[in-house]
Amino acid sequence: MSIETEKIRSIQYRNRNELLKKKTEPYLYLIPTIILIVVLLIIPICMVISYSFFDNVIINKNPTFVGFENFKKIFANKTFFVAVKNSLIFVGGSVVAHLIIGMTFAVLLNTKYFSAKTKAVFRVIFALPWMFTASVIAILWKMLLNTNGVINYFLVEANLTSTQIEWLASRDFALLSVTVINIWAGYPFYMISILAGLQGISTDLYESSAIDGANIIQRFFRITIPQLKPILISLLMLDFVWTIQQFALIWMTTGGGPINATEMLSTFIYKLGFSKYQYSQASATAVILLVVCTIVAIIYVRNQRGQD
Amino acid sequence: MVGENKRYIKVIAIFLLIVGTIFSGFPILWMFLNSFKPNSEIFAWPPVWISERFMFDAYVEIFRNPEMIRFFVNSYFVAFVVVILTLAISILASYSFSRFNFPGKKVINTIIVSVQAVPPITLLIPYLSLIVTLKLYNTYGALILTYLLFTLPYAIIMMTGYYNTLPEDLDEAVMMDGGSRFRALWNVLVPISVPGLVSVGMYTFMLSWNEYLFALALTKTNEFRTVPVGISLLMGQHAYEWNQMMAMSVLGSLPVLILFLIFQRYFIAGMTSGAVKN
Numbered sequence A: 001m002s003i004e005t006e007k008i009r010s011i012q013y014r015n016r017n018e019l020l021k022k023k024t025e026p027y028l029y030l031i032p033t034i035i036l037i038v039v040l041l042i043i044p045i046c047m048v049i050s051y052s053f054f055d056n057v058i059i060n061k062n063p064t065f066v067g068f069e070n071f072k073k074i075f076a077n078k079t080f081f082v083a084v085k086n087s088l089i090f091v092g093g094s095v096v097a098h099l100i101i102g103m104t105f106a107v108l109l110n111t112k113y114f115s116a117k118t119k120a121v122f123r124v125i126f127a128l129p130w131m132f133t134a135s136v137i138a139i140l141w142k143m144l145l146n147t148n149g150v151i152n153y154f155l156v157e158a159n160l161t162s163t164q165i166e167w168l169a170s171r172d173f174a175l176l177s178v179t180v181i182n183i184w185a186g187y188p189f190y191m192i193s194i195l196a197g198l199q200g201i202s203t204d205l206y207e208s209s210a211i212d213g214a215n216i217i218q219r220f221f222r223i224t225i226p227q228l229k230p231i232l233i234s235l236l237m238l239d240f241v242w243t244i245q246q247f248a249l250i251w252m253t254t255g256g257g258p259i260n261a262t263e264m265l266s267t268f269i270y271k272l273g274f275s276k277y278q279y280s281q282a283s284a285t286a287v288i289l290l291v292v293c294t295i296v297a298i299i300y301v302r303n304q305r306g307q308d
Numbered sequence B: 001m002v003g004e005n006k007r008y009i010k011v012i013a014i015f016l017l018i019v020g021t022i023f024s025g026f027p028i029l030w031m032f033l034n035s036f037k038p039n040s041e042i043f044a045w046p047p048v049w050i051s052e053r054f055m056f057d058a059y060v061e062i063f064r065n066p067e068m069i070r071f072f073v074n075s076y077f078v079a080f081v082v083v084i085l086t087l088a089i090s091i092l093a094s095y096s097f098s099r100f101n102f103p104g105k106k107v108i109n110t111i112i113v114s115v116q117a118v119p120p121i122t123l124l125i126p127y128l129s130l131i132v133t134l135k136l137y138n139t140y141g142a143l144i145l146t147y148l149l150f151t152l153p154y155a156i157i158m159m160t161g162y163y164n165t166l167p168e169d170l171d172e173a174v175m176m177d178g179g180s181r182f183r184a185l186w187n188v189l190v191p192i193s194v195p196g197l198v199s200v201g202m203y204t205f206m207l208s209w210n211e212y213l214f215a216l217a218l219t220k221t222n223e224f225r226t227v228p229v230g231i232s233l234l235m236g237q238h239a240y241e242w243n244q245m246m247a248m249s250v251l252g253s254l255p256v257l258i259l260f261l262i263f264q265r266y267f268i269a270g271m272t273s274g275a276v277k278n
Helices: A002-051 A069-075 A078-108 A116-131 A134-144 A150-157 A174-199 A203-211 A216-244 A248-253 A265-274 A279-307 B002-034 B057-064 B066-099 B105-115 B120-133 B140-165 B169-176 B181-192 B194-210 B213-217 B227-237 B242-275
Strands: none
Touching (some): A002 A279, A002 B105, A002 B120, A002 B140, A069 A279, A078 A174, A078 A216, A078 B002, A116 A174, A116 B002, A116 B242, A134 B002, A134 B227, A134 B242, A174 B002, A203 A216, A216 A279, A248 A265, A248 B227, A265 B120, A279 B105, A279 B120, B002 B242, B057 B066, B057 B242, B066 B105, B066 B140, B066 B181, B066 B194, B105 B140, B120 B140, B120 B213, B140 B213, B181 B194, B194 B242, B213 B227, B227 B242
């Protein structure tokens, strides 16, 4: 009798233990990830939000709560609006050009006019800019765009300009120049993603439309674009977030100059924090940027859910 | 008529191929060529394509400079540690996402996906004070931890997708024989998922090797600085040593280029399925 109850008890005990183990097991595997994300992401996000409401953070051990004072200061700062305007031009130009160039190259590498080998070789060549770190890209383009550089040489020789242009040091050309550099550095991601998308489109669709007499342009807009739409939306959103935060390229080519001509939100935040020691205002600007990117991220996640 | 039309399209396609090659390849070719020139010829007008005094001086200078070697050692060390930790942590997390249903799964998953949309620059200021508080400022630890945050989301999404394609019968077979779940993961799933792990490892290596902003902000001495920061310092210090800067750029890009050339098939497939289709 007692042996029986003991048996039952031990089974119950084992079951309870196993149940507990079953319930906690999925979390055990996630512990390192959760710790990292909480410590390195969630805590810093909370910190930057709280910094933006206090004065003299980091420098002062006991900062005072000032409400929206830092945000007011930022909105009264003319450079902030210059940075917003430049960021929008930079992001808009980059995103549109990335899409057009990426799409062109992807379609080109997906045509039946070239052999598989040719396409493989050019796929690598076209993807090359993506392999380089920002400091290499910055130095390389500083050399190309130098007044005595090779780009000016070609332009002068082709009679497109009579004088050598100071691309990165001129107020008229600096923003265009950094945008072109960013376009060069970023289009391969579109190209590769779109290429993968194109290969996923069923050829039946094209064949049946060819029978219906659709020409190449109609097929592109009626089949290719709608089929790629989810990928394109994801790409545009990711690119928006990546480009608006682009810091390294700007910092190493123009540093935001000449006279704020290429000042972006990222360089504005960095300068406020690391050369003016205005950590509170820098945090307020960071929070504004974070809010914008969060909205984009929400749309992005919804878009991805829609695909499943 | 149709045939003529097709030929027309092919001419346009070849033209675009050439334009694209110049656009993407010329800057890189120019960097490569300039690393073998004496400084006096870099801004020559008209440009000198291949120097008559073709030389390796710039490379020799870099290999002689212990500071430059240090940047490379640091970059390799940080990147390798980040790759190993990313793989280990993401294997565990992905297994959990792939094989279990548990409360909070969706929330945790959404947070991990959204990390990709958080601009690093917005976290830089609190991050710096956090790293100082943890006494990690100007250490390898600061860089390794930071890069883990950037690489994990992609690695977890990628590997979860990979494990989802592997049938659960595989794990169950091991557990039938009395093995634990962890054993099933380690002995069966990990070996099968090597192609996915290679792709994730490559992406992680590239990201760690190329990162600039945090490498600049979280280190103070050359003892812990990585190649990208080293290159940017070279830009400040020796403003006129263009050939050395080009040589350093070539050397600093080689590891990533070689990895890409070897694994590009894997990589392209993985990259796109991870980033675009989730």
